[in-house]
Amino acid sequence: MRRLTIVRVAALAGLTLLAACGPAKKSVFPPAVTLQEVTAKPGGAWHLTLRVRNNSYGGMSFDRFQGTLQVGQLGGVLLDANISQDIPSFAADVTRVDILPTPEMAKALAELATKGSAGALPYAIEGRVTGTPEKEDKPSTYPVHGKSWLSPVPGIPDTYRSP
Structure with a gap:
């Protein structure tokens, strides 16, 4: 009986060692996209700085963000940003996009x-970001849902930041 137990333990130890020989797969978690800064330009256009955060244990190559920006309780405008950046694990980088806000959004920002x-004005970003995790061939699409506030930047006219 004792010999059978030793054989079972040895077999279990061997299987455990074999399982550890496989390639390590890094955990991939959905990234976050937030609004870092808004600059109201002459003529009515807004220059947005979007912050893209990689929440995964491995680097990720981001391609594109498509979604909507809603300011206050007003209707949203479409966002389509070409990111084209490699972002290391648990790091962030920014991408910029220009939009033409609705007249109501421009009025809310002016107020x-x-x-x-x-002052503070709520905003929400909804959409999807496309990226390829390191050591993978195919890009994946991740949902993005973000809410925060915009506040004027002291001393810099027509510029608003999110905390």
Whole structure:
């Protein structure tokens, strides 16, 4: 009986060692896309700085973000940003995109400017980002849902940042 137990333990140890010989797969988690800064340009266009955060244990090559930006309780505008960046694990980088906001969004941002640094305006970003995790061949699409606030930047007119 004792010999049978030793054989079973040896077999189990051998299988465990064989399982450890396979390639390590890094965990991939959905990235985050947030609005870092908005600059209102003359003529009405907004220059957005989007922050793309890789939440995975391995690097990821990001291609594109497609979604909507909603400011306050107003209707949203479409965002289509070509990211084309490799971002290491648990790191972030920025990409920039210009949009033409709705008249209501422009008015809400102008009203926010009159409140100074004490003012805040909620925003939401919804969409999907496409990226390829390291050691993989095919890109994957990840949903993005982000909400925060915009506040005027003291001393820099027509510029708003998110915490």
